[in-house]
Amino acid sequence: MVLGLLFIPLAGSFLSMLPSRRVVRPPGAVDEKLFLELCTRCGICVDACSSEGRGTLEPCGILDGVSMMGTPKVNPLRAPCEARYGICEGRLPCVKSCPTGALRWIEPEEIKLGSVSWSPGRCIAVLGGECLVCAEVCPVPGAITPRNGIPVFHSNRCVGCGRCVYACPADPKALILMPEGERRHHWGRAGFSR
Amino acid sequence: MGSSRLLKINLLTVAAVIATYVALNLSGVALGGYCLLSLGNMPFICPLGFLQRPSIVEATTHAILIGLAITLALIALHGRIFCGWICPIGLGLRFLKHDKGNGRGIILAFSISLASMLIVSWILGFPIFCLICPVGIVSRIIASALTGSLDLWSILWGITIFAVITLVLRIHNWCGGVCPLGALQALLSPLKILRIKASSRCTRCRICARNCPLGLEIHKDREVDHMSCTACMKCVAECPFKALKPALSSPLSSTRLRN
Structure with missing residues (x-):
């Protein structure tokens, strides 16, 4: 009985402190710690993304971390995020569907989900092929600029939509979407700010 | 009507609730699952999920409080019907006979379990029970399956949780003293x-x-x-x-x- 009563506080606090992967959150997500509290893992944003958006969102699995399981992540291998320069711009189905405020409204020009990380060793252009697919699909002016047939990435301009990752023809992909530089809502005494 | 017939009916009710929830999601009539069901634009949040997340009150609209009030009223009127007929772990109770229970001991254990879980959650600022909640795990596995992102490890994790609850903690302890979901419903049902x-x-x-x-x-x-x-x-x-x-x-x- 005593074991039973201690089980939840002990196991719960232990599991909540296990390390987890950093994932790319949907647009308008609050700070990670608050996000993990507010998100009920209901999956409604993922549903909204697949029915009204392109379906880039998926629930995290156990491999992303026990505390992450069920929370939404942007997976550009499924589809790019259309929140900026795409079909979701200005309407954000994921944000509008979130019932708990873990995702909050964000203006299109403020969206930055993260940035892409480039592995030159896998890049077709670096390996001698002729490929600038990433630069062609990138909707952000000046985020990917070709130089001598090789793409140059400017992570400060990148909005993290993942179009280049989705389109990259290399196998394995030469690009990974990372949360580096992401813009999140911060919780303050005066409510939310960015 | 014998106990084996009740077990079959209970299996059907558990399966029917899951099937309804999958059908509602696929048709778009309602979204979400056990942890939060959004019917139209009306969110019905799990009361325990809500209690573990005090920031929700400031972070979202009043709709969530209205949905919560309706859920709490239903629990107050019907008690632990969820445990007996909808919860996938509760099914295990059908296989038990138990002579040494005591209503007073159960309510006391439930109160301690619920209070300690909530206090640790608030201190850590993290909903700790949701990590272990067997109902939530079923909900998450179904949500992942619906989007085609279910992996073997998440299923294994779910099986581990079910095994710990049924084999290590034992079901009569879990449902009769530990489970905060049962505790909340029991304490609300006078x-x-x-x-x-x-x-x-x-x-x-x-x-x-x-x-x-x-x-x-x-x-x-x-x-x-x-x-x-x-x-x-x-x-x-x-x-x-x-x-x-x-x-x-x-x-x-x-x-x-x-x-």
Whole structure:
């Protein structure tokens, strides 16, 4: 009985402190710690993304971390995020569907989900092929600029939509979407700010 | 109606709820699952999920509070029906007989379990029970399956949680003292209207108590036993004198059903 009563506080606090992967959150997500509290893992944003958006969102699995399981992540291998320069711009189905405020409204020009990380060793252009697919699909002016047939990435301009990752023809992909530089809502005494 | 028939009905109700929830999601009529079901634009959040997340009050609209009030009112009226007929872990109670239960002990253990879990959650700022919640795990596995992102490890994790609850902690301990979901429903249910009542045919043979998975002495009509009762109907099925039956009866009304 005593074991039973201690089980939840002990196991719960232990599991909540296990390390987890950093994932790319949907647009308008609050700070990670608050996000993990507010998100009920209901999956409604993922549903909204697949029915009204392109379906880039998926629930995290156990491999992303026990505390992450069920929370939404942007997976550009499924589809790019259309929140900026795409079909979701200005309407954000994921944000509008979130019932708990873990995702909050964000203006299109403020969206930055993260940035892409480039592995030159896998890049077709670096390996001698002729490929600038990433630069062609990138909707952000000046985020990917070709130089001598090789793409140059400017992570400060990148909005993290993942179009280049989705389109990259290399196998394995030469690009990974990372949360580096992401813009999140911060919780303050005066409510939310960015 | 025997206990094995009740088990089949319970299997059907558990499966039917899951099937309904998948169908609602696929048709877009409602989204979400056990943890939060959004019907139209009305969110119905799990009360325990809500309590573990105090920031929700500031972070979202009043709709969530209205949905919560409706859910709490339903629980207050019906008690632990969720445990007895919808919860996938609660199914395990069908295989148990337990003679040493005690309504008072169950309510005390439930109170301690719920309070300690909530306090640790608030201190850590993290909903710790949601990590272990077997209902939530089923919900998450279904949500992942619906989007085609279910991996083997998440299924194994779910099986581990179920194994720990059923084999290590034992189901009668879990459902009768540990599970905060059961605790919340039990503590909210002093006013519930659907109760198992003993008629004058009752001979106090205690066969009902011996067959009750939680060992409740429901024939004695004690409030603590009614609060812990999951309305599994096993006692009703096993009573040799057909003296027990579910009745609509409010503890507030002076006329208690006793025919």
